[in-house]
Amino acid sequence: MSNTFKNVGLTLLMMVGLSVFVLPVHALPVSEIIEKSNLAAVYPGQDGRAEARMLIVDKQGRKQFRQFTLLRRNIEQGGDQQYLVVFSRPADVNRTTFLVEKHPGHDDDRWLYLPGLDLVKRIAAGDKRTSFVGSDFFYEDISGRDIKADSFELLSENDTHWVLKATPRTSDGVEFAWYQVTINKETFLPMIAEYFDAHDKLYRRMTATKIQEYQGIPTITEMKAENLADGSYSITQMRNVQYDLGLPSDVFTERSLRMPPRQWLQ
Amino acid sequence: MWFKAFHLLFLAVLSVSVALPSVGAETTDAWGAWDDSSGSDGGWPEDTEQTSPWNVLVFSEILAGGFISDGLFKGNLFADNAFDEDLSAFENRWQVKVNRYFGTSFFNASVELLADGVDDDHLQVLVRELYLDHSLTDSLTVRAGQQILTWGTGDFVFLNDLFAKDWQAMFSGRDDSYLKAPSASIKLTYYQDMASLDVVCTPLFTSDNYINGERFGYFSPLSGEVTDQQFTAKEPDTQIENSELAFRLFKTLNGVEYALYGYHGFYKQPMGFDPVAGRNTFPRLNSWGASVRGNLGAGIANVEMAYWDSRDDTAGDDPLTPNSKWQTLVGYEQELIQKLTLGLQWWLQITEDPSLQKKSVQKTDAPQSENLSDDDFQDKYHHTLTARITYLTMSDKLTWSLFSFYSPSSDDFYLKPKVSYRRDDHWLFEVGGNLFGGRDNHTQWGQFEENSNLYTRVRYHF
Numbered sequence: 001m002s003n004t005f006k007n008v009g010l011t012l013l014m015m016v017g018l019s020v021f022v023l024p025v026h027a028l029p030v031s032e033i034i035e036k037s038n039l040a041a042v043y044p045g046q047d048g049r050a051e052a053r054m055l056i057v058d059k060q061g062r063k064q065f066r067q068f069t070l071l072r073r074n075i076e077q078g079g080d081q082q083y084l085v086v087f088s089r090p091a092d093v094n095r096t097t098f099l100v101e102k103h104p105g106h107d108d109d110r111w112l113y114l115p116g117l118d119l120v121k122r123i124a125a126g127d128k129r130t131s132f133v134g135s136d137f138f139y140e141d142i143s144g145r146d147i148k149a150d151s152f153e154l155l156s157e158n159d160t161h162w163v164l165k166a167t168p169r170t171s172d173g174v175e176f177a178w179y180q181v182t183i184n185k186e187t188f189l190p191m192i193a194e195y196f197d198a199h200d201k202l203y204r205r206m207t208a209t210k211i212q213e214y215q216g217i218p219t220i221t222e223m224k225a226e227n228l229a230d231g232s233y234s235i236t237q238m239r240n241v242q243y244d245l246g247l248p249s250d251v252f253t254e255r256s257l258r259m260p261p262r263q264w265l266q
Numbered sequence: 267m268w269f270k271a272f273h274l275l276f277l278a279v280l281s282v283s284v285a286l287p288s289v290g291a292e293t294t295d296a297w298g299a300w301d302d303s304s305g306s307d308g309g310w311p312e313d314t315e316q317t318s319p320w321n322v323l324v325f326s327e328i329l330a331g332g333f334i335s336d337g338l339f340k341g342n343l344f345a346d347n348a349f350d351e352d353l354s355a356f357e358n359r360w361q362v363k364v365n366r367y368f369g370t371s372f373f374n375a376s377v378e379l380l381a382d383g384v385d386d387d388h389l390q391v392l393v394r395e396l397y398l399d400h401s402l403t404d405s406l407t408v409r410a411g412q413q414i415l416t417w418g419t420g421d422f423v424f425l426n427d428l429f430a431k432d433w434q435a436m437f438s439g440r441d442d443s444y445l446k447a448p449s450a451s452i453k454l455t456y457y458q459d460m461a462s463l464d465v466v467c468t469p470l471f472t473s474d475n476y477i478n479g480e481r482f483g484y485f486s487p488l489s490g491e492v493t494d495q496q497f498t499a500k501e502p503d504t505q506i507e508n509s510e511l512a513f514r515l516f517k518t519l520n521g522v523e524y525a526l527y528g529y530h531g532f533y534k535q536p537m538g539f540d541p542v543a544g545r546n547t548f549p550r551l552n553s554w555g556a557s558v559r560g561n562l563g564a565g566i567a568n569v570e571m572a573y574w575d576s577r578d579d580t581a582g583d584d585p586l587t588p589n590s591k592w593q594t595l596v597g598y599e600q601e602l603i604q605k606l607t608l609g610l611q612w613w614l615q616i617t618e619d620p621s622l623q624k625k626s627v628q629k630t631d632a633p634q635s636e637n638l639s640d641d642d643f644q645d646k647y648h649h650t651l652t653a654r655i656t657y658l659t660m661s662d663k664l665t666w667s668l669f670s671f672y673s674p675s676s677d678d679f680y681l682k683p684k685v686s687y688r689r690d691d692h693w694l695f696e697v698g699g700n701l702f703g704g705r706d707n708h709t710q711w712g713q714f715e716e717n718s719n720l721y722t723r724v725r726y727h728f
Contacts, residue, residue, distance in 0.1 A: 058661060062690060063690075064690055064691050065691055088321075089691075090691035090692075090727065091323040091324075091325065091691075091727040091728070092325075092691075092694070092727050094321070094323055094363075095365075101521060103521075107561050107564075109521035109560075109561065114443070116414070116441075116443030117414065117416050117442065117443045117445075117446050118413070118414040118415055118416040118446065119416045120416075120417075122419075122523070122559055122560075122566045122568075123566070124561075124564070124565045124566045124599050124600055124601055124607065130604050130605060135661075232661075250457070250459075253457075253518070254462075254516070254518070255407075255455070255457055255462070259372070259399050259407060259409075262367055262370050262372070263370060
């Protein structure tokens, strides 16, 4: 399980902000859209807490399930962040815990705690466009692509949404040729991202299927990742979201890996 | 052979018969409620709600394995090994884990019922965990009770981690977590910005579950051959000055983890011999060490050192007690291509004054002393290389992995291949092997050649 679940750490950590589609800066209007979208999706509040669960449905229709609590703390708006994820389900990962120090622009520091071994494991920075625990979410979908990795253009807009097209500056480690993202003009939240291959064929879609306000902050509380090639999909839901709890930085240390901080998780 | 075939058939039938009801059960799982969830914080399936403060987790597992040392080379896959044994493992384990919070204190217990066809005790009740976490102050916590303890940076290589291991579990194909044996300990942790400190006291010396002839054979220096003759080493007396004490001072700075370690106690394996009692013993050991771990390039690098100070043989001339040694471990792990991770380690052990041991033996009139060759003494420099290859396929449900130890110094190896299939959140299937070999029959891994085995393991989480 450890091998499987270390990838959860690579991935789910970033979900408090639901930074599904992080967009780099290009032309001025586009750059403002991207910047605000990034902040709205990834950095709401100074910190945050959410209960989350995930449903993973494979191409045969078989279901798996994950349940966890997330804590996030911004060190700098748009910059470094800290994440702690504590799993409660399924049984074989109960109290498995992840800690991430996210550093946009260079490698994150990641740790995984395996309670069966009392082992704090360091996780290597791996391929970011790879599924985790068999879900259809990619690490990079959630933690955010390098802000400078793609170039952007405005494809269209209407009263409620902008549609941007993103083209990777380099094809290294990228399976898509381009993608387009639909951003809500009121909330700046990314609502749909669709990924196309070299033949301009749509093969993958991410959708924010539910938005709720917590403390006045619009929050994606349900999102879906679909693999259109084989019909598999995954859904993540959030609840009991809280912002600005005043999480101290020492919550994000080895102490919390070994002994999850009950007072902040409840 | 019929007996073995029966076991395998029995297992297969058992696995299928247990699996069948769950196939039907899947259609009525609670996840239908996903699409119905609506409104704020409502509509989550009942089984995800914590209705009781008690968290109860249960699994059952069957492990069966057979020796192949003979058969592998003679055409029969499973065949009795040199000790006339055929089964390396045949067991059914039930674990019940319960935990809950009392305020901010956390109670955790894992109790197991083990029906074991190989062990001398066919039915065992094992307390794997029984501890309480409590915060004494904001910066001082305690974990007291039966617990699993791990620290250090090595992968299956332990320099500064002198907590109890279970090598019998490792060799028989139990889940990796069983390599760590529990001990009744008190662990205090003092958290400070400058650095944090762990202090672990184990009042009753807890040895490794070492290879003693019960399940697996070993090389006996007395007889000069590999044997499965069972022995029980003489444990240190139960007295307060024989408790084990371990500490770790640790700090993470800019993503790099630094740690200093210390240990005061005994060798965890019966490395000594008491000629008067005619029994193996656990000589006194102090250990000091340090480690650093951090990102390097696209991977993780670690360096760890330890000095094992053999307190019962400080002069290094007692052939019945291991000499002090320096140990260095250098490791690197990286994902090479998507889902394929490679971890490499180089482990060097430098034994102090191995020549003194030899001299002192040759000075005696011991009957075998003239027949002793250099091979019968520890190398001054002993190198071991390890490699771990892990490949995840089928949406991470199918894991292929190989862990290998190889020592160029003694030309011996231990290979641990396995394939695990996590069918869903309930079922885990695994097949694997523990393959030993080497030039000589007295080296660390070479002595275990007859223990080579293949196993299969099925676990169901309720």
